[in-house]
Amino acid sequence: MRILGLALRRLASSLPTLLIILVGLFLLLQLAPGDTVDALVAQMGGGDPAMIEELRRFYGLDAPVAVQLANYLWRLVSFDLGFSATYGKPVVGVILERLPATLLLMVSALSFAFAAGMALGVIAAKRVNQWPDTMISTLGLIFYATPSFWFGLMGIVAFAVRLAWLPAGGFGTIGSGLTGFAHVLDVAQYLVLPTLTLSLGFLAIYLRIMRASMLEVLTLDFVRTARAKGLAEHGVVVRHVLRNALLPMVTLIGLQAGTMLGGSVVVESVFSLPGLGRLAYDSVVQRDLNTLLGIVFVSAVLVIVINFLVDFAYAYLDPRIGAGR
Amino acid sequence: MKTTRRTALLTGPALALSAAMPSVLQAQAQDTPKRGGSVTVHMQGEQRILNPALRASTGVYVVGGKIMEALVDLNAKGEPEPVLATSWQSTPDGKTITFKLREGVSWHDGKPFTSADVQYTAMEMWKKHLNYGTTLQLYLEAVETPDAHTAVFRYSRPMPLDLLLRALADLGYIAPKHVYEGTNALENPANTAPIGTGPFKFSKYERGQYVIAVRNENYWRKGFPYLDQIVWRFIPDPAAAVAAIESGQIQMSAEGALPLADLDRLKKDPKFEVSSRGNEGNAVMNTIEFNFRRKEIADHRVREAILRAIDIDFFCDNFLYGFAKRASGPIPTSSPSFFPKGTPQYPFDPKKAEALLDQAGYRKGSDGKRFTLRLVPAPWGEDIALWSTFMQQSLQQVGIGIEIVRFDAAGFLSNVYKDWNYDLATGWHQYRGDPAVSTTVWYRSGSPKGAPWTNQWGWKSDEIDNLIDAAAFEIDPVRRRQLYAEFVTKVNTEIPLWMATERLLISVTNKSLQNHHNTPRWISSSWADLWIKS
Numbered sequence: 001m002r003i004l005g006l007a008l009r010r011l012a013s014s015l016p017t018l019l020i021i022l023v024g025l026f027l028l029l030q031l032a033p034g035d036t037v038d039a040l041v042a043q044m045g046g047g048d049p050a051m052i053e054e055l056r057r058f059y060g061l062d063a064p065v066a067v068q069l070a071n072y073l074w075r076l077v078s079f080d081l082g083f084s085a086t087y088g089k090p091v092v093g094v095i096l097e098r099l100p101a102t103l104l105l106m107v108s109a110l111s112f113a114f115a116a117g118m119a120l121g122v123i124a125a126k127r128v129n130q131w132p133d134t135m136i137s138t139l140g141l142i143f144y145a146t147p148s149f150w151f152g153l154m155g156i157v158a159f160a161v162r163l164a165w166l167p168a169g170g171f172g173t174i175g176s177g178l179t180g181f182a183h184v185l186d187v188a189q190y191l192v193l194p195t196l197t198l199s200l201g202f203l204a205i206y207l208r209i210m211r212a213s214m215l216e217v218l219t220l221d222f223v224r225t226a227r228a229k230g231l232a233e234h235g236v237v238v239r240h241v242l243r244n245a246l247l248p249m250v251t252l253i254g255l256q257a258g259t260m261l262g263g264s265v266v267v268e269s270v271f272s273l274p275g276l277g278r279l280a281y282d283s284v285v286q287r288d289l290n291t292l293l294g295i296v297f298v299s300a301v302l303v304i305v306i307n308f309l310v311d312f313a314y315a316y317l318d319p320r321i322g323a324g325r
Numbered sequence: 326m327k328t329t330r331r332t333a334l335l336t337g338p339a340l341a342l343s344a345a346m347p348s349v350l351q352a353q354a355q356d357t358p359k360r361g362g363s364v365t366v367h368m369q370g371e372q373r374i375l376n377p378a379l380r381a382s383t384g385v386y387v388v389g390g391k392i393m394e395a396l397v398d399l400n401a402k403g404e405p406e407p408v409l410a411t412s413w414q415s416t417p418d419g420k421t422i423t424f425k426l427r428e429g430v431s432w433h434d435g436k437p438f439t440s441a442d443v444q445y446t447a448m449e450m451w452k453k454h455l456n457y458g459t460t461l462q463l464y465l466e467a468v469e470t471p472d473a474h475t476a477v478f479r480y481s482r483p484m485p486l487d488l489l490l491r492a493l494a495d496l497g498y499i500a501p502k503h504v505y506e507g508t509n510a511l512e513n514p515a516n517t518a519p520i521g522t523g524p525f526k527f528s529k530y531e532r533g534q535y536v537i538a539v540r541n542e543n544y545w546r547k548g549f550p551y552l553d554q555i556v557w558r559f560i561p562d563p564a565a566a567v568a569a570i571e572s573g574q575i576q577m578s579a580e581g582a583l584p585l586a587d588l589d590r591l592k593k594d595p596k597f598e599v600s601s602r603g604n605e606g607n608a609v610m611n612t613i614e615f616n617f618r619r620k621e622i623a624d625h626r627v628r629e630a631i632l633r634a635i636d637i638d639f640f641c642d643n644f645l646y647g648f649a650k651r652a653s654g655p656i657p658t659s660s661p662s663f664f665p666k667g668t669p670q671y672p673f674d675p676k677k678a679e680a681l682l683d684q685a686g687y688r689k690g691s692d693g694k695r696f697t698l699r700l701v702p703a704p705w706g707e708d709i710a711l712w713s714t715f716m717q718q719s720l721q722q723v724g725i726g727i728e729i730v731r732f733d734a735a736g737f738l739s740n741v742y743k744d745w746n747y748d749l750a751t752g753w754h755q756y757r758g759d760p761a762v763s764t765t766v767w768y769r770s771g772s773p774k775g776a777p778w779t780n781q782w783g784w785k786s787d788e789i790d791n792l793i794d795a796a797a798f799e800i801d802p803v804r805r806r807q808l809y810a811e812f813v814t815k816v817n818t819e820i821p822l823w824m825a826t827e828r829l830l831i832s833v834t835n836k837s838l839q840n841h842h843n844t845p846r847w848i849s850s851s852w853a854d855l856w857i858k859s
Binding site for chain 2: 032033034035036038039040041042043044048049050051052054055058085086087088094097098153156157160161164167168169170171174269270271272274275278279282284285286287
């Protein structure tokens with residue numbers, strides 16, 4: 001019951017934010033030169049004025065901006081995200097088609113970055129200022145400093161073009177008709193490179209944070225106590241230090257869920273994955289207002305949900321946080 | 326039998342021929358088309374609809390042109406050849422054109438193809454919605470259907486038959502009446518799941534990923550197509566597309582969407598053919614568009630100076646890797662039926678350019694600048710980005726400062742053609758086989774403000790307007806050609822805008838594919854005879 005109450009409170013407090021984002025974006029896009037018909041005409045390579053006016057009417061662009069905005073918000077209240085100009089069908093359908101690829105990529109990249117970052121961070125902290133620490137820290141710096149699209153392209157050149165171990169892009173073998181486990185394996189193969197590409201930058205951050213946080217916690221009194229009562233080093237690190245050192249990492253996950261949605265635009269383009277990031281980019285180029293607003297709406301909801309989950313993880317990791325409520 | 330000199334002469338080559346025969350036959354045996362297989366083709370951008378009867382653009386033809394068919398197509402020589410129309414005839418006044426239609430053709434859903442489909446498509450799609458089609462069919466009054474396999478087009482003004490046929494290869498796709506009738510054509514679900522008469526049947530469109538079409542077993546050309554399936558994959562990132570081609574994931578990239586540097590590299594790889602063969606119908610020209618509302622530009626001497634200040638040949642050889650050449654007017658050399666020789670030209674001559682600018686009264690200031698112009702480049706194609714910086718640097722040499730202002734596609738169109746917010750603009754002129762279809766609209770006055778790729782320059786010439794109109798309604802092909810030659814001479818003298826380079830789209834094709842790029846608009850054509858050699 002308390003969880004439900006908290007969830008509702010959270011939702012209520014994020015509604016105004018959501019509204020401001022949507023209205024702001026709507027108005028911002030009005031400032032961008034050209035509309036979706038201009039974008040369409042550019043794609044077609046020409047059209048005569050009468051036809052162009054007809055298309056404006058068809059997309060409902062002949063109404064004043066205020067009316068368009070009011071219409072949009074009114075539809076939103078009834079959970080109708082509108083009709084996509086580029087795709088010719090309801091925005092909900094367009095987004096739902098694209099959501100799985102993005103979620104899959106996000107979850108696998110976040111998990112990998114988190115797990116590997118944690119492991120490397122712990123090793124670096126345990127061997128601080130020795131060669132494993134230097135090596136891991138240098139590697140982290142390289143990952144952090146290199147743009148992810150470059151990693152992606154180099155990965156394609158090395159593993160797809162030269163070695164032919166992995167596919168160069170896409171989301172599953174086209175027309176393979178695979179089902180069940182074989183299908184999962186097939187898609188997993190296509191996800192290896194994009195996941196690595198997207199996660200390396202984040203991995204570097206996690207690794208740095210984990211290392212610093214471990215070093216800090218290792219100096220605290222309760223660690224000395226644990227050692228003094230005769231616990232094995234492994235037990236000290238895993239049960240006492242790690243758990244406490246994880247808190248800043250969990251905070252980061254919440255913060256980076258949004259960043260990752262944005263970062264996936266590049267990765268999805270390089271690997272031609274049918275995800276939300278690419279959809280958002282295409283929608284901006286095509287001035288497809290409804291789709292873009294829909295994506296922002298869905299992304300905002302995703303970020304809110306993830307942060308909600310992060311709050312619970314806090315309470316689990318450090319009971320003191322939950323106790324105050 | 327006495328061997329005369331004459332028979333000796335005749336038998337000589339015959340003997341040589343018969344000696345060479347076995348190897349020719351062998352080569353042919355090896356090259357017997359094989360049925361089956363799947364071809365994957367690169368697409369850069371997603372299309373909103375796939376119905377070429379509603380949208381005239383190469384991106385739509387590349388997919389829709391395999392599923393739906395036009396009345397005619399162009400053969401290897403660029404002449405109209407029958408597809409859904411088997412013959413055509415025009416009355417002497419050019420106002421009535423009769424098409425005999427192919428019999429025994431059925432739509433992919435089994436319904437027969439008849440003249441009613443032609444009538445519906447012409448009146449409801451070409452005349453109302455199809456870009457370029459609305460202009461082409463402006464004077465089309467009615468399509469009569471005396472029987473199921475005859476369609477009679479009635480025009481209120483003369484329609485040159487050669488213009489119509491050449492245009493119909495692109496603007497003559499037929500859609501099924503029974504699917505569209507009574508619906509809003511723009512919203513019909515068949516636009517993204519097209520139903521046609523073509524060699525391939527639409528199978529699946531997975532947004533953001535791919536389109537699949539499979540063999541039409543009941544295709545009217547017996548024994549065709551050879552392929553089982555065509556897959557079009559959307560790969561927006563050009564570098565990723567190159568990787569997909571190199572790793573064999575895709576076999577062809579036909580829209581000219583790959584980076585020039587990679588094309589130059591792939592050209593040396595024996596696995597691929599990198600060529601503009603088969604793209605003669607898709608000529609692209611880099612433009613210099615002038616805004617006459619700027620007083621400096623309204624001066625003819627300044628426009629000529631701008632042309633003379635830019636070394637176009639150098640640009641083509643070094644920036645475009647020799648894939649393009651200097652153009653000599655609005656009609657490219659790839660259109661031999663209209664290309665005129667001996668029109669006024671302005672070769673690279675920076676000294677003369679400076680002299681012209683001085684004459685015009687724009688002397689260099691203390692900073693070496695005469696005046697500064699705002700250049701708005703179109704965002705499509707890396708060549709335009711290169712061209713705009715090349716223009717900037719060349720013009721700076723003669724004292725014209727250039728400020729480059731970039732927009733995305735929608736922003737470019739509205740800034741240049743709607744708000745006239747530019748001094749110089751540069752983009753592509755895509756020549757579509759006949760000046761009346763794609764080109765004269767850039768020069769004809771009277772286009773409403775905001776119509777893209779039309780005369781929005783603030784320039785007008787009654788003489789040129791009259792020439793354009795006369796040529797559009799001229800039925801005699803020889804006279805039409807003369808009129809267009811005169812037109813090019815006039816606009817090359819006046820310089821209302823300039824087409825600086827000309828090139829054809831470049832396709833990259835895996836050499837395992839056979840029978841490809843063998844007609845001038847091959848990438849748009851039906852691909853019925855395309856096959857894979859293993």
